[in-house]
Amino acid sequence: MRLAILSSLALLAIAPPSSVFAEADCSEPLVRKEWRTLSSEEKQSYLSAVQCLQKTPGKTSDSYPGVQSRYDDFQAEHIQMTDLVHFVGFFQPWHRMFVAQYESDLRSWCNYTGAQPYWDWSLDAVSPEAFLKAPVFDAVDGFGGNGPYVDSANDPSVVAHIPGKTGGGCITDGPFKDRKVSMGPGKSTKLNPHCLRRDIAPEFAASKLNSTMVDWVLSADNFLEFDIRVQGGISADAATYHGGGHRGVGGDLGEIADIYSSPGDPLFFMHHANMDRLWHKWQHLDWDTRQSDIGGPDTQFAYPFDFFGTNPSYANVTLNYKMTYHNLVPGPFVKVRDVMETQKHGLCYTYE
Template sequence: MRFLLVLAPLLGATVTTAAPSKDAAMILQDLQKQVEAELQETHQAPAPGRHGGNTCTLANAAIRRDWYCGPLLLFHFLLSPGERKEYIRAVKCLWTSPSVDPAFSAAQNHFDDYVAVHMNQTNFIHGTANFLTWHRYLIYIWEQTLRSQCGYKGYLPYWNWFKHQTDLTKSPVFDGTDTSLGGDGEFLAHNGSVVGAGRIWLPPGNGGGCVKSGPFVQFTINIGPVQPAMQGYTPVFTDVKHRNPRCQRRDLTTAASVSTFTAANLLNVTVGAASATIGTFQDELQGSLGTLRLHGAGHYAMGGDGSDVFTSLNDPAFYLHHAMIDRLYWIWQVLHPAEAGKVNGTVTFRNNPPSRPGTVDDLLEMGGLGPAVPIRDVLDTLGGTPLCYVYR
């Protein structure tokens, strides 16, 4: 195995010089309070509708909540075990629903359709001007499909990274109970994961094989892998026409979560130096070559199928991870209104090959999942047509 850069010094780098006096979870609560206070001042009445007739207000907006269910259950912003089971039931419903696009011949069900659409567009929705808005719209369509097609009454939960960073098996997202999204994989000896454009090595966790517990152990995934980070997990097909039925694999590792899901990184991206512009915010959230940062760390903390940039949607936790990404984007937008309506970057992955700058008029294409909309239509989660939601 080749030697790569040591993880901790890379991921620990931050522009914040003084150690925060609170842990990341408490800081996130403080940021939430600031955002809610700001919205109370600015969004009591509907924002002017881009298409006319916007009726979205704080009073009728959907509320996306934390998957966590713990000692604070009395607070309404946490999901109950029953609500979590309902979400799981709805996800299983998509696994038994037919694929909607015959072009995706590898897709065996509607769950696979989402994997296929993301896989087809990977190089045009990462390291691009539309990264944040494309994924925002994707998880919105996922949420609405669960509601309209599978009878789900709730809204998309999020995975709060800033809890259980030191032991992901204790997280209610990954603890393997019937109210989780599955536990770790079976132990499978491997040499860890190579990430950050091949510049960072993450040590292996205690999994690596098929997910061994939780509601999804019997389910088959069909597309990919294309570019798995985990060594020993061999890429198979690079298109959506060839089916590769297999179990979902996971290798929970704290190497990324402990180093990245920190108070310093949270402050930097929301109110620190990296929050100054949409460009610096987006770059810090996504990470540059040779770094993980918050977006990458979530994927690589899951390991296995969740670490494949093309087909990470094979892990059901993808949607909760990207809801947390969207939550930070939402927080940042409310706290930085002058930058909130802007985009930055080009229309190809890190401008390779060189391409034009992205604009708010660029369409967010979703294949057969939903209608294409311009970026400007999803910049405000309270803008109506289509979005009307907040986080709590």
């Protein structure tokens, strides 16, 4: 099913184009680490900061009526921008800044002193059984686990049925079991409080998130091919590790599987931080060439993502392409060139 293109393209013109970053010193970059390598104290500090952001008043409720907190600002912006920033050439640059702003807010709004962690799912996707035991699902030092099983075989709201799903209900443990997600499912930003649901599909996850898949994606010779491999196709069969992370945890009914409202699950940021790590890794396999390698269409589903044969008009994304975030970040525009390096133009982090 083709995603509807947002009718609010006019929002892109609410302010004159500008670059939000100035050159800044980055002599001591934050070091993003894999979740399982953190101490229990470090994990609890991060989880507490996320909960703090979920209780801190938001800034975008005038634009998005469902926003109740600063955390909701991120979900609302993702809902609003989904049909503009997926299956386009700036998908990865846009999400790099999105996660960086989240990291910055955890630190500046909630006194978090660490970096944004990432979840290297390839370490857990060695088997379905191992995936279910991933440390990120721990009830104490993690994000909680699955919801109870809900039969969704005949649910008309399910766009893509994921084989081997095991949950679908509200999560029953962990620090977010009583949290009410403010918006979604789908692309409405109206207030719709509901529980956080997960629907883990371990066999699907193990097939899409394993090291073989990662190695294949990283073997791409140029950014356009790399990005095609990262984003995969729109069907479950055609998914690679982007869709594998969302649907491997979200199955049919989980929040993180909803292409619009997926940031409602805090695991979204762990997943996308790992994707950013892999882009960073791919760049540094040939840094001289890849530090400026970008490409792909500026229009969803245009070539090379023309899944529907509609051939929409498009322009190729360049380093000067201006990405919009509305009121989520200062600006509201960020040029692609400003996020090509993780230690320049205001970004200041690396990966361990």
